[in-house]
Structures are given as structure tokens and as C-alpha cells.
Amino acid sequence: MIDLRALREAPDRLRASQRIRGEDESVVDRLLDLDSRxxxxxxxxxxxxxxxxxxxKSVSQAAPEERDALLAQAKALSAEVKEAEAESERLAADLDALLAAVPNIVEEDVPAGGVDDFRVIEQVGAPREFDFTPRDHLELGELLGAIDTERGAKVAGARFYFLTGVGAQLELALLNMAMQRAVANGFVPVIPPVLVKPETMEGTGFLGAHAAEVYRLPDDDLYLVGTSEVPLAGFHAGEILDAAALPNRYAGWSSCFRREAGSYGKDTRGIIRVHQFNKVEMFVFTRPEDAHDEHLRLLAWEREMLDLLELPYRVVDIAGGDLGASAARKYDCEAWVPTQGRYRELTSTSNCTDFQARRLNIRYRGADGRPRFAATLNGTLATTRWIVAILENHQRADGSVVVPEALRAHLGRDVLEPVRR
Incomplete structure (x- = not known):
């Protein structure tokens, strides 16, 4: 939720942000009008x-001949007070509803436009040139006895899968490596709930434009999370944090669930776009003035993981129209997928400024002792999709896959060999 006081002082910031996002600028005038009323x-x-x-008070002190008139006046005032209170509450509710629908104000220099208007910041490593025809990750996964989408579909439907044998071991090794690196960088490891209350899902901004992506259990009024960002954001809801301890850094390991609504026909082969996957997610609470630098640190930690896994990738600055409601800025790292001949997203890191904290009432005490809203940030450190890039980029002609050196100690092997059938 944006800051109303800041909106009153600089409404043109929100107007510019709405333009960059491709959203309606007139919401600024509607907000200011509702706020004034x-x-x-x-x-x-x-x-x-x-x-x-x-x-x-006057009634009790009035002379008898004045009391009836004062009582009548008091009765009339009582009706006016009730009417004024109702009007104030109605306008407050209207204002809150409109505020809840307005996305965060983007950072300066965020690219304008939609999904294809990102800015490439850097390309790291060159795509590998093969002296054989590379196999895609599903064919490799089947040769290795690592991925089974047919049985996944049989058991649960389209976009589900089994990771078996070295596939399961590879994912566990990858996520363990990510968690160990997070802990080494000062993160507290967390295994959070994957079901959350509506106020937690709403507070993180996932029930707006992207509500169709969220699984809901109506009988229990709970939501399955698409990222551990959601429960981690709610971890300190309603609390005042110790300013001296900031930043508070958490690394959440969880299963994640996404409906993939509107993705019919897209990435139907393999495990690139699925309904369930596992992920290690970094989440940070800090002071708003420190959020920009913290965002760059999260990006650096993501890049460090990709470098260790010896993957060619690029870093992109996401355009305003492709940002989620909570994000003021987002950087993605996209790894090269050889059989698709293009880069695909493996990580995202977002600076949500104080947008989520305002909705979830997460504060800290400033130097003057007054409570202020914290900033929240998030970033992916590893997820199931990374298996796609690892298998395809490190494959050999015989269908075996060389394990990146940094991952070998976690996996217990140097090469993944095709299984004998």
C-alpha cells in the first residue's frame, strides 16, 4: 500500500509510475479526492x-425552562454525529479499497513497457556450442531416470511430474547448496507453512491482478502459496522490529503451487512451467533507506549461485508493465537453454519498499523512537526449474551429464549416467 502522505506531497511520482506500468493515471486524482473528502x-x-x-454537559446544568430545548438540540446533534460518522467510515472504506488496488510506485529509471521491454544489464558466459545435437531436459531426464512426467500426469494431471532417482537427489543437492550459502551469508533458515490466511496473501499483494494464479481451499479459507515470500512476509505482521537487528534476513525452503492460469499451450513439455515445485527464497526486512543496496546484494547472491553452477546467463531489469503489484523494481537472471535457443528465467529479486509492510503493519522504531514502516525484499536462490538449465548445459553426447564442481559435494557424484533399461 502506498503512503498517502507522500502521495499528497508528490502526486506526480505516482502519475509517472502509473505511466511506466501502463496503468490508469486518473487513479491519482480519485485518490486525492477521496482522501480530501x-x-x-x-x-x-x-x-x-x-x-x-x-x-x-449543559443539559445537567441548565435551568428547567432551558432543559427541553437543550435536550432537543442534543437529540438533533446525536443524529448528525451518527450521520457524519457513517459518512466518514464510508469514505475511509472507499479510500482503503482504492488504495489496495494501486500498485507500488516504481523506482526511478525502471524501463517503461510490458513483458518484452526489459533492459539487459549484463550477459555472463557464452552459450555452449555443441558438436552433437543436444537433447532437451526431458529427454535427458528420462534417460537418467530422473524425470517422469507421464506418471505425474497419470497421478495428478497435466503440469505435474515425479523427480526420481538422481532427479530427486539433484534437486535436494541444489536446494541444500542454496540453503547453506544463504546461512553463510547471514540468513536464518526457515521451513514455513505453505497454507496461509487471506489477510497474509492479500497483504503481500498476490490477490490482485494475479489472483487467478493462486490455489484456494474454500472450505478452510486458506491459500496455497506460490512462493515462501508470502508466509515469510507475514512472519512479522503486526510487529515492531528491533531496529538495531535490521536487516532481518530469512531463507525459506518450501513447496510452491501455481495454477498457471492463462498458460494453456505454453511450455507443456518437461518441468519449466508446472503447478508444483520447490524453492529456496531469500526474504529481507530492512530500513527503506537501505533497501536499494540490499536489493543489489540479493542480486549478487543469486548471480554467485549461477556462477558456481557454471551456467551462461543474463541479468535483466524488468519493465514496469511486467512488475507485480508489490515490486518497485525487479531484476531477473535468465539462464541459456540450448534446445530452446533462448534465455529463460531462473531467479527474480524484487524490492517492495514499504508497500507490503504497510499492508501487514510491520514497523521498526527510528532514531527518534517513532515507529516507521519497514521495507521488504525477496529473491530466488534455487528452484526446481534450475534442473532444466543444469541438465541441458552440462550434457554429453552419450546422454550423461557432468555435475558442476560446486554441486558435487552435495550430490555425491561427478557425473549423472543414463540408467540401464
């Missing part, structure tokens, strides 16, 4: 209530 209604209510209290 709400404050006027609240002032009127408080003034009438003060008059009501004053008349009430």
Missing part, C-alpha cells in the same frame, strides 16, 4: 461530537 468528513464528525458533548 474523508478528512473533511472526519473533521466534521469530530466537530459535531465535540458540540454534542458540550450540549450534554
Amino acid at each position: 474523508r478528512r473533511a468528513a472526519l473533521t466534521r464528525f469530530e466537530s459535531l461530537r465535540a458540540d454534542q458533548k458540550s450540549v450534554g
Whole structure:
């Protein structure tokens, strides 16, 4: 949720942000109008209530011949107070509803446009040139006895899969490596709930434009999370954090669930776009003035993981129209997928400034002792999709796959060999 005070002082910032996102600028004027009317209604209510209290005191002190008139006045004021209170509450509710629908204000220099208008910041490593025809990750996974999508579909439907044998071991090794590196960088490891209450899902901004992606259990009024960002954001909801301990860094390991609504026909082969996967997610609470630098640190840790796995990748600055509602800026790292001849997203890291913290009421005490809203950030450190890039980039002509050196100690082998059938 954006800061109303900042909006009053600099409404053109939100107007510019809405343009960059490709959203409606007129929402700024509607917000300012509602805010003005709400404050006027609240002032009127408080003034009438003060008059009501004053008349009430006068009744007990009035002469008998004055009492009836004062009682009538008190009765009329009571009705006006109720009406003014109702009007103030109605306008406040309207303002809150409109505020909840407005996305975060983007950082300066975020590219304008949509999904294809990202800015490439850097390309790291060159795509490998093969002296044989490379296999895609599913064919490799089947040769290795690592991926079984047919039985996944039989058991659960399309976009589900089994990781078996070295596939399961590879994912565990990858996520363990990510978690160990997170801990070494000062993160507290967390295994969070994957079912959350509506207020937690709403507070992180996932029930707006992307609500169709979320699985809901209506009988329990709970949601399955698409990322451990959601429960980690709610971890400190309603709390005042110790400013001296900031930043608070957490690394959540969880299963994640996404409906993939609207993706019919896209990435139907293999495990690139699936309904369930596992992920290690970094999440940070910090001061707003420190959020920009913390964002760059998260990106650096993501890049370090990709470098260790010896993957060619590029770093992109996501355009405003492709940002989620909570993000003020997002950087993706996209790894080269040889059989597709293009880069595919493996990591994202977002600076959500104080947007989520305002919705979840997460604060810290500033140097003056007054509570202020924290900033939140998130970033992917490893996920099931990384298996795609590892298998395809490190494959050999016989269908075996060389394990990146940094991953060998976690996996216990140097090469993944095709299984004998």
C-alpha cells in the first residue's frame, strides 16, 4: 500500500509510475479526492461530537425552562454525529479499497513497457556450442531416470511430474547448496507453512491482478502459496522490529503451487512451467533507506549461485508493465537453454519498499523512537526449474551429464549416467 502522505506531497511520482506500468493515471486524482473528502468528513464528525458533548454537559446544568430545548438540540446533534460518522467510515472504506488496488510506485529509471521491454544489464558466459545435437531436459531426464512426467500426469494431471532417482537427489543437492550459502551469508533458515490466511496473501499483494494464479481451499479459507515470500512476509505482521537487528534476513525452503492460469499451450513439455515445485527464497526486512543496496546484494547472491553452477546467463531489469503489484523494481537472471535457443528465467529479486509492510503493519522504531514502516525484499536462490538449465548445459553426447564442481559435494557424484533399461 502506498503512503498517502507522500502521495499528497508528490502526486506526480505516482502519475509517472502509473505511466511506466501502463496503468490508469486518473487513479491519482480519485485518490486525492477521496482522501480530501474523508478528512473533511472526519473533521466534521469530530466537530459535531465535540458540540454534542458540550450540549450534554449543559443539559445537567441548565435551568428547567432551558432543559427541553437543550435536550432537543442534543437529540438533533446525536443524529448528525451518527450521520457524519457513517459518512466518514464510508469514505475511509472507499479510500482503503482504492488504495489496495494501486500498485507500488516504481523506482526511478525502471524501463517503461510490458513483458518484452526489459533492459539487459549484463550477459555472463557464452552459450555452449555443441558438436552433437543436444537433447532437451526431458529427454535427458528420462534417460537418467530422473524425470517422469507421464506418471505425474497419470497421478495428478497435466503440469505435474515425479523427480526420481538422481532427479530427486539433484534437486535436494541444489536446494541444500542454496540453503547453506544463504546461512553463510547471514540468513536464518526457515521451513514455513505453505497454507496461509487471506489477510497474509492479500497483504503481500498476490490477490490482485494475479489472483487467478493462486490455489484456494474454500472450505478452510486458506491459500496455497506460490512462493515462501508470502508466509515469510507475514512472519512479522503486526510487529515492531528491533531496529538495531535490521536487516532481518530469512531463507525459506518450501513447496510452491501455481495454477498457471492463462498458460494453456505454453511450455507443456518437461518441468519449466508446472503447478508444483520447490524453492529456496531469500526474504529481507530492512530500513527503506537501505533497501536499494540490499536489493543489489540479493542480486549478487543469486548471480554467485549461477556462477558456481557454471551456467551462461543474463541479468535483466524488468519493465514496469511486467512488475507485480508489490515490486518497485525487479531484476531477473535468465539462464541459456540450448534446445530452446533462448534465455529463460531462473531467479527474480524484487524490492517492495514499504508497500507490503504497510499492508501487514510491520514497523521498526527510528532514531527518534517513532515507529516507521519497514521495507521488504525477496529473491530466488534455487528452484526446481534450475534442473532444466543444469541438465541441458552440462550434457554429453552419450546422454550423461557432468555435475558442476560446486554441486558435487552435495550430490555425491561427478557425473549423472543414463540408467540401464
